[in-house]
Amino acid sequence: MNARWTTGNRFELLENGEAFFPAVFDAIRQSRQEVLLETFIVFEDKVGWELHGVLMEVARRGVSVDVLVDGFGSSELTPAFIAPLAAAGVRLRAFDPKPRFLGMRTNVFRRMHRKIVVVDEAVAFVGGINYSADHLLDFGPMAKQDHALKVEGPIVAEIHKFARSAISDENQRRHWFHRRAPPPRNQVVGEGASLFVTRDNQHHRTDIERHYRVAIRAARKEVIIANAYFFPGYRLLKELRRAAHRGVRVRLILQGEPDMRIVKTAAAMLYDHLQRAGVQIYEYCARPLHSKVALADDEWATVGSSNLDPLSLSLNLEANVVIRDRSFNHRLRERLEDLIANSCKEITPERLPTRTVLHVLRSFLVFHFLRRYPAWAGWLPAHVPKVVVAQPDASQAAGSPAGMAHVTETPETP
Secondary structure, eight states: OOOOOOEEEEEEEEHHHHHHHHHHHHHHHHHHSEEEEEEEEEEESSSHHHHHHHHHHHHHHTTTEEEEETTTTTOOHHHHHHHHHHHHOOOEEEOOOOOBTTTTTTOOOOOOOOEEEEEEEEEEEESSSOOOGGGGGGGTTTOBBBBEEEEETTTTHHHHHHHTTTSSSHHHHHHHGGGGGOOOOOOOOOSSSEEEEOOOOSSSSHHHHHHHHHHHHHHHHHEEESSSSSSSOOHHHHHHHHHHTTEEEHHHHHHHOOOOOOOOHHHHTTTTHHHHTTEEEEEEEEBBBOOOEEEEEETTTESSSOOOOOHHHSSEEEEEEEEEOOOHHHHHHHHHHHHHHEEEEOGGGSSOOOOOOHHHHHHHHHHHHHHHHHHHHHTOOOOOEEEEEEOTTSSTTTTTTOOOGEEEEEEEEO
């Protein structure tokens, strides 16, 4: 595994955009030396434009600002969005942007799905929330339910080091002078221990999944997992069943009103297999669930970007924080218990379809797929993705709808 336990940290659970966006934007506004931001999605809506304004504000007063977005998730950014950032001194990069083919995005696999912010090497944010208005309640019935984490303490140095590694060494040398004074050192600010755990397609392919499995295997009383896209590997499913068999109360909070119908269909294929072992399943029905959080017993918890599905566990680049902290665990449990009590329906055996020969055959095929898909994932396109500096193409008008694929690309090593 690619992480070590770091003690002396403080954690704050941020639920939905109403808590997350003000916390991140305030931290950026207060920055003195450096802002590093990675995200899968930035949309040109009220949230994306507020982020845009905050980044420009601090860059203009000399703060070093680096932003990395995914070339698939943020492919619609226009020159009208990109050009002012570049003019203000923000270094915007895109992870593996590709031109469209017949109007379709072609860079589907191995996406940069992380959501990380580090400000002045003193505070960090990690979670599942993108910079888009659909993370706010006033978006309507399709507003997402989600969580993120504010982190302070020694672990921030590790998150900062990782985020820095995603941009070029050349850029680090070029902009060292922006740091007018040494950043605040990461002193002990709390009692929590944590790991920063990532997933990539080279050296850390299964680290996040292994931390889940270790926590489930060690649980003695309780496991709660709230995950938007649930179709995990065979070994993780086996650990959930074993935990339930030995008397651990295992509860899953999954999508009941999904943003993509196939998500619910795929997860539902596992319900019978899990329930027969004693796993309790709840569907969150208030609106689409986008969370990627879990807890075990009284101390262990995780918050991050990784779903429990083939894309996150075998293809995408992800980042989670794993936490040992009783007070944070208690807070997360309170919020998940509230979702179960007020916004979920329990899926009981009588709600499931009658088992038929077709059902048994389908389950057989599903489980053999789950057993093998990590190996099959290696057959998918595995080129080395580029990280490119996004500069607006001079041939594009300021209001042009040209997306990220039409920016001027300056390759850099990720």
